[in-house]
Amino acid sequence: MADRIPEPRLQQTIAIIGCGDVGSTLAYTLIQNPICSEVLLVDPKTELLEAQVRDLGDATYGGRSATRIRAGTHKEAGQADIVVVTAGAKQKTGESRISLLTRNLHILSSIFTDMAPISPHTILMLVANPVDILTHFARKLSGLPESQVLGTGTSLDSARLKGILAKKADVAASSINAYVLGEHGDSQFIAWSSATIGTSPFSLACPNLLSAAIKREVSEHTRGAAGAIIAAKGCTAYGIGNVAASLCKYILYDSRTVRPLSFYQPALGCCLSMPAVIGRKGIVRPVPVKLDETEQKELEDCARGLREVIAGAEEEISKDKEMEETMEKDLVGKE
Ligand SMILES: NC(=O)C1=CN([C@@H]2O[C@H](COP(=O)(O)OP(=O)(O)OC[C@H]3O[C@@H](n4cnc5c(N)ncnc54)[C@H](O)[C@@H]3O)[C@@H](O)[C@H]2O)C=CC1
């Protein structure tokens, strides 16, 4: 097959904050399927950053990719068309995503200080965990319009769901339409009542998959996927790399694709995943989904849990501020 260089979008930059396992895998995916002219990597570990840029750069010189890759600063990243935040601690075996909150909220806050002033046109995509809570705080920290701040949310969980359902129903994953909704975390739930194979509801196309035992097995598989992969290899990277790269493409191409994404839900008072149309301006509009009684309760329980975590984090932030102010006053008093 002739080496064709796919045309990247003219002069569009995707900045990736954090070039560890997830950031570098996303960068590699963007090089392999060029959609932008430049990928900018930012990481305070300068040796790692330079090495990632060199290694990824080597993957672009064979003539197959027209996307340039370079190291940049947070300030430069703040002017990119899309900023993807992968910076932060990751779970160790047995740890929950929520346990990363304090560490990753500090990192997130410092990233916005370093990026300021952020371009008013930037689309901000959160990947670092706990992604729904970080998306919630990123809205405030970035000052960007609500529609321009989104988290990858349950897009990855939904891909995992399609994978297991495809095997069980013996059809291609692309023929399954089913979403995991709510938190990218333990309180996530599957919207079984709206799942289809082609255009046929599961109750018609494969009623056997709706038995309590299968539903339990599938939801345990989907909820437990990250933990199982992390226990064996220390991280997950390919799945999220592909998900985040696809979302970048939907944004730059203004493709108006429907995905389950984490964004602010006014009726629930937090960010969590619900279906939305995604395009050049970020979240173009939410897509209403009909939930049955059980799913509606799962959604409300999930939102309540997230709101509690947000309230706890806000309390910590205000205590930290009070302590800082007291220390400043003490210092002034001693001068
Ligand atoms: N939302 C999702 O579906 C997924 C989320 N994740 C999350 O993504 C995050 C990253 O995971 P990995 O790449 O495996 O971790 P990693 O430890 O390999 O890389 C994180 C990188 O962030 C960098 N970093 C720290 N502070 C920074 C700052 N202020 N600015 C720029 N970079 C900074 C670190 O130096 C490090 O290189 C974790 O929170 C993980 O839980 C991982 C997989 C899927």
Ligand SMILES: CC(=O)C(=O)O
């Ligand atoms: C780590 C993580 O959040 C995931 O793979 O789902």
